[in-house]
Amino acid sequence: MLDIVYIRNNPEEAAAKLAKRGLSVDFSEFLEKDSARRALMHTTENLKAERNKKSALIPKLKKEGQDTASLLDELKTLSNTIHSNDESIDEMQKEQEVFLGGLPNLPADDVVAGGKEANEVVKTFGEQRTFDFEPKHHVDLLTSTGMIDYERGAKLSGSGYWLYTGMGARLEWALINYFVDAHLADGYEMVMPPYLLNYEAGYAAGQFPKFLEDIFEIRSNDDNFRFLLPTAETALVNFRRDEIMAEADLPHKLFAYTACFRREAGSHGANERGMIRGHQFNKVEMFQFAKPEDSENALDELVQKACALVEGLGLHYQLVKLAAGDIGAAMKKTYDIEIWIPSMGGYKEVSSVSNAGAYQARRGNIRFRRDEDGRIEFCHTLNGSGLATSRVLPAIAEQNQQADGSIIVPEVLRPYMGGIELIRPL
RNA sequence: GGAGAAGUACUCAAGUGGUGAAGAGGACGGUUUGCUAAACCGUUAGUGGGGGCAACUCCAGCGAGGGUUCAAAUCCCUCCUUCUCCGCCA
Numbered sequence: 120m121l122d123i124v125y126i127r128n129n130p131e132e133a134a135a136k137l138a139k140r141g142l143s144v145d146f147s148e149f150l151e152k153d154s155a156r157r158a159l160m161h162t163t164e165n166l167k168a169e170r171n172k173k174s175a176l177i178p179k180l181k182k183e184g185q186d187t188a189s190l191l192d193e194l195k196t197l198s199n200t201i202h203s204n205d206e207s208i209d210e211m212q213k214e215q216e217v218f219l220g221g222l223p224n225l226p227a228d229d230v231v232a233g234g235k236e237a238n239e240v241v242k243t244f245g246e247q248r249t250f251d252f253e254p255k256h257h258v259d260l261l262t263s264t265g266m267i268d269y270e271r272g273a274k275l276s277g278s279g280y281w282l283y284t285g286m287g288a289r290l291e292w293a294l295i296n297y298f299v300d301a302h303l304a305d306g307y308e309m310v311m312p313p314y315l316l317n318y319e320a321g322y323a324a325g326q327f328p329k330f331l332e333d334i335f336e337i338r339s340n341d342d343n344f345r346f347l348l349p350t351a352e353t354a355l356v357n358f359r360r361d362e363i364m365a366e367a368d369l370p371h372k373l374f375a376y377t378a379c380f381r382r383e384a385g386s387h388g389a390n391e392r393g394m395i396r397g398h399q400f401n402k403v404e405m406f407q408f409a410k411p412e413d414s415e416n417a418l419d420e421l422v423q424k425a426c427a428l429v430e431g432l433g434l435h436y437q438l439v440k441l442a443a444g445d446i447g448a449a450m451k452k453t454y455d456i457e458i459w460i461p462s463m464g465g466y467k468e469v470s471s472v473s474n475a476g477a478y479q480a481r482r483g484n485i486r487f488r489r490d491e492d493g494r495i496e497f498c499h500t501l502n503g504s505g506l507a508t509s510r511v512l513p514a515i516a517e518q519n520q521q522a523d524g525s526i527i528v529p530e531v532l533r534p535y536m537g538g539i540e541l542i543r544p545l
Numbered sequence: 546g547g548a549g550a551a552g553u554a555c556u557c558a559a560g561u562g563g564u565g566a567a568g569a570g571g572a573c574g575g576u577u578u579g580c581u582a583a584a585c586c587g588u589u590a591g592u593g594g595g596g597g598c599a600a601c602u603c604c605a606g607c608g609a610g611g612g613u614u615c616a617a618a619u620c621c622c623u624c625c626u627u628c629u630c631c632g633c634c635a
Contacts, residue, residue: 194615
């Protein structure tokens with residue numbers, strides 16, 4: 120949610136920033152309705168003040184035995200006017216919320232305009248390995264080593280699902296443990312949230328109402344709307360929803376491992392064969408509630424942490440700063456870590472690290488109180504995958520494969536796998 | 546799943562139709578004090594919104610949303626949450 124006061128005062132600037140996303144928004148009609156709404160509020164509140172005063176007279180008059188009939192008549196009319204005014208105001212407010220709630224965040228000043236094509240690689244780690252044999256696709260590698268079972272995944276749940284089996288399950292679990300330990304070492308608080316969330320949670324995160332069709336909806340017996348979280352971010356933002364924190368509580372750094380569920384409707388073709396896009400995947404998510412003046416540094420910290428995790432695995436990746444049009448609706452600035460997948464001849468996202476500014480905080484009413492003067496302010500929220508394990512596994516398989524189809528286990532993971540160094544085909 | 550009870554401030558809690566929503570604890574400030582403690586005095590219904598250059602002022606707000614009424618914490622309806630008992634259960 121954007122700040123309505125900011126829009127009132129800087130409509131052209133807001134429109135210019137949204138234009139960087141390729142959106143053209145004209146605020147003039149919105150602003151006209153806004154001032155009409157406020158004018159109506161003003162008159163209606165004055166009527167209410169009058170009603171309150173005159174109502175208070177009634178018990179007095181009754182006590183004195185005076186006739187109140189004409190005053191009651193007057194108040195009846197007054198109340199009717201107030202009631203119908205309130206209804207109009209309500210309607211105007213709802214309309215305004217729909218409009219404002221549908222607008223994405225303003226991209227940060229240092230984010231360039233344009234779509235994917237304007238993304239910029241800001242860092243590269245390692246390099247593309249040259250193979251002295253014909254490298255295999257991760258589906259073949261993971262199947263022949265018995266790490267992933269696609270056929271049974273389809274049998275159990277349909278297309279887009281798989282099972283981690285044998286060494287695959289152990290490697291996936293080792294990745295999760297490696298990430299968890301790294302975040303704990305950095306002083307982040309570990310959280311295990313529910314996987315089913317309510318509508319308000321999705322709204323605060325900025326996923327609803329726009330992206331309702333991307334999630335799995337669950338109807339429980341009580342008939343209340345719930346959905347399977349598409350990322351732990353959705354749960355973690357809501358950790359502090361409708362709360363006022365003390366300034367000393369910030370930054371609040373936390374992380375969670377969860378499975379993530381997405382519909383991913385439609386086919387993405389042979390290029391994404393395998394585990395690049397499933398309906399269920401594993402991810403460890405980092406999150407921060409931060410003071411506005413600290414959020415830029417917090418973003419750097421999260422990017423740093425995500426990079427360090429991939430580097431610890433010794434995998435080749437590139438860090439990409441996204442252009443405005445490629446940034447998620449709730450975010451003002453995003454860096455993606457893209458890992459090299461040889462079989463695709465390209466790079467695939469394993470982490471997306473973003474600063475949402477006050478956008479989510481405003482939707483979720485997440486605030487803190489300044490020590491200095493007791494003023495209450497929206498905090499900033501930041502999130503980043505650290506990392507999406509289910510996409511790291513294919514990268515390990517492909518980047519670390521050997522001519523005989525075996526896969527070298529990254530050193531940092533070996534302690535989590537009983538010292539196993541090499542996974543061989545069955 | 547069945548039955549019952551309850552939701553008012555940081556906490557406990559009074560308030561069943563009529564201007565300012567008791568009281569206590571806590572917290573904060575002050576007086577007294579060599580220090581601590583104690584006593585006494587004071588402040589503390591968050592918050593959101595409207596108007597005003599401003600001092601200030603008005604409106605909403607008693608779990609949420611509707612309704613009745615000139616007037617709702619209070620009466621009615623729907624929902625949410627928590628607790629107790631029973632059943633089921635990793």
